[in-house]
Amino acid sequence: MKRGISLLAMVPLKSVLVISRDIILMGVIDKMLHQTCHLLFFRDFKLALDFIYNTPPDFLILDLADNDTSDIRILNDLKSDPMFGQIPVIALFSEDFDIPSWEHLLADDYLRRAGVESELGKRVELGFFRAERIVEFNPLTRLPGNITITKQIQNRIDRGDIFAVGHADIDFFKPFNDKYGFSRGDEVLKMVGRLILNVVKEQQPQGSFVGHVGGDDFILIMEVDAVEEASRRITAYFDKLIVTFYDTVDRERGQIASLDREGKERIFPIMTLSIGISHNKYRNFAHYSEISQIAGEMKHCSKSVSGSCFRMDRRRK
């Protein structure tokens, strides 16, 4: 018996959160899935949000039978956040529901009400399986990685877009990581990913992109006019937030003692963030590597300044 095996192996049941106002439907779902999943029922999506944010479920079943547009809006907000976007969602529709463009309804799968009894179990299984195959996200920050970054830049070049690429990295990250351990270092990387993403998305909600190259390197893509203000805000926030990751003593001293690359003890300042920005307003790029190379050059320039900073390429040729 399948269930017996999973219990023996101590694999916890996957959690499936169900949002529906239909008591009969909830009963049906409970009957179908309660043996294989840990089921949680909510009547109201709004009230379920707090729970979802604090304990993200492995799967979401959302009953849209009464055609509530505010539920669709909440779903779209949830799915556009990388922290929760990977939760598979099945939307349930009534037989006569007129499905809008999928662009405006960010579900992963759907079922009509009549199909629930026969199909839901298998659909949920498939949803779990599919979710595990998508691995292009950085597991730590949940931001897209190199393959997506390259594709995003190349697509813009091919379309002839004018755009800016920022390359951000953290200075003195390694000594911090060595002194406090990698789990505190991971917290810093998560913070930086979150910070860059939220500032970029607030500054330019449409058409912007943030990726995590790996380690302490991040990429942001924005319109040329928006990128400097975003970089200014990112660096300013970084300087305020970063001190909270140090122990009080080190914070007050403004420096830490750690090992350099040769293994000798040295004094290092509090971490800073440098962003080098390149763009194709004044010159053409044929390939991703050209853009990333120039962003890299700019980053080195900005390293000569103390504190977090950014620098934009203003050369005409």
Next chain:
Amino acid sequence: MDPKLLRAQIERIDTLPTMPGILKKLLAVIENPKISLTEIGNFISNDPVLTTRVLKMVNSPIYGFPGRISSVQQALILLGLNVVRGLLLGVSVFEVMQKSMQGLWEHSLGCAVTSRILAKKKNIPEPEEISVSALLHDIGKVVLILRFKEDYERVVKEAEAKDILIMDAEKEVFGITHAESGAWVAKKWNFPLSLVEVIEYHHKPSLSKTVPIQSAIVHLSDILTRSVGFGFAGDNYVPQVSPAAWELLNLSDADLRETIDEMDHTLHEAGDFLIGDGSA
């Protein structure tokens, strides 16, 4: 009451409700598609419950920053606009003791304003951190009222009948005061230690080990806010200032006079925030 049981019950609280007037305004804020994180932050910073909500979220292990973030603006930039909107959508309102809650809200906001003034006087580098802890210093009262409404009504009656401070009546009924219950939830929600300590020691600031100055400032702000008659913390008279805290802060008469003048000015605006009907 058995303190272990009491603590377990209090720690089971997941969310706190806010005032109906605030909720009205809040909906207007959330529904404005052009609102910025800074504007939302300014709004949230006026309400103890909304502030605990964002701090609880950003300090939760799922976000990966437990015990680090004590500033509302910083919390918002890490959570992002969509998450903040969603988080605020689920806010509910108090259905009990609205009248006394209104007074407590005003008191908390007044205390936040006063702490900020004092923090600037004492040249504390991050005044926002102090004003957040002042805003939350009485969160333990909200928690007790929410969980044990009838018992808390007894506290109020007892304080009245025996002519003692609410804090002492709490001790008689619960065996603990709101300072403990507030610190318990703050710890449970992974708030930074600096916040937990101010909440725990705002009546006994000399016990604070990591943030003695901050605790003393919030302690004094609590008393100053009561003495100028802004809001209502539950007591009919003003408790004494801790001599140790007074000594630590070392304020001159002129400092104090200036502080009270500035309070007078700023509290008017703060008052408007709470009484306004949200149409603004």
